[in-house]
Amino acid sequence: MxxxxxxxxxxxxxxxxxxxxxxxxxxxxxxxxxxxxxxxxxxxxxxxxxxxxxxxxxxxxxxxxxxxxxxxxxxxxxxxxxxxxxxxxxxxxxxxxxxxxxxxxxxxxxxxxxQLERDQLAERTRAGMAAAAEHGRKAGRREVTVGHAKVKRARDLKAQGLTPADIGKIIGASRATVYRYLRLESKAGT
Known part of the structure; x- marks a missing residue:
């Protein structure tokens, strides 16, 4: 036992x-x-x-x-x-x-x-998102455009030969975010 x-x-x-x-x-x-x-x-x-x-x-x-x-x-x-x-x-x-x-x-x-506590938390989250939408705000990650300063900085650092992980440390973003920024740049360039 x-x-x-x-x-x-x-x-x-x-x-x-x-x-x-x-x-x-x-x-x-x-x-x-x-x-x-x-x-x-x-x-x-x-x-x-x-x-x-x-x-x-x-x-x-x-x-x-x-x-x-x-x-x-x-x-x-x-x-x-x-x-x-x-x-x-x-x-x-x-x-x-x-x-x-x-x-x-x-x-x-x-x-x-x-279970009740988790359900209430989910309900409050949905209510908060609905209230934000009524005021013109949307939930989720903020949209970043090609002209954003961090996107430009990521492109410049990549041109200098830095890795996405190193770029992320410099600009204060995760490696995944750096890849997303670089994809934005490559789409804008085409």
């Missing part, structure tokens, strides 16, 4: 260190981590690997419920699968465990509130 931890961060630049430390303190002898993977995806490399290692009597431990799944239906389906295999589940932050009689009920309620 083992205790396996699962940690997840949504973007590649986030750090799972806090989650992993909490899972070690909770007694996990092995931790599986997904970096840059959304919790809405049913299949995740770290999660899939952990699920393959689980045996009856094992325990899955997460730092928070939303690390395991981002919507109530998927989260509960995953926990149902674990219970069907004889694997227990525990969330450190919420203090929920499926080993107790109230654990399953609390898990359902907590995941429903987490």
């Amino acid at each position: 083992g205790s396996f931890g699962y940690a997840r961060v949504s973007t590649g630049d986030q750090n799972a260190g806090l989650q992993e430390a909490a899972l070690k303190a909770a007694g996990c002898h092995r931790i599986f981590t997904d970096h840059g993977v959304s919790g809405t995806r049913a299949s995740r490399p770290g999660l899939d690997k952990m699920l393959d290692h689980l045996r009856e009597g094992d325990e899955v431990v997460v730092w928070k419920l939303d690390r395991l799944g981002r919507n109530t239906r998927n989260l509960l389906a995953l926990i149902d699968d674990l219970e069907g295999r004889g694997v227990h589940f525990r969330s450190v932050t919420e203090g929920i465990s499926t080993t107790g009689s109230m654990g399953r009920t609390m898990l359902t309620v907590m995941s429903a509130f987490a």
Whole structure:
């Protein structure tokens, strides 16, 4: 019988260190981590690997419920699968465990509130975008034209033989943005 931890961060630049430390303190002898993977995806490399290692009597431990799944239906389906295999589940932050009689009920309620919170955030975002549109503003990345100073600077630095990564450091833009600027320049030149 083992205790396996699962940690997840949504973007590649986030750090799972806090989650992993909490899972070690909770007694996990092995931790599986997904970096840059959304919790809405049913299949995740770290999660899939952990699920393959689980045996009856094992325990899955997460730092928070939303690390395991981002919507109530998927989260509960995953926990149902674990219970069907004889694997227990525990969330450190919420203090929920499926080993107790109230654990399953609390898990359902907590995941429903987490889903409600995400839905409300999405609703507020849509309302904010609609309000901005009413005032003539549009959401998303600002459009950059060929005459923009950074586009011209990127072209000049490229002509000097600098790489897009170096150009990005100089003008304060990502490498992908530099490539976009250079494409703008090449389209304008044709």
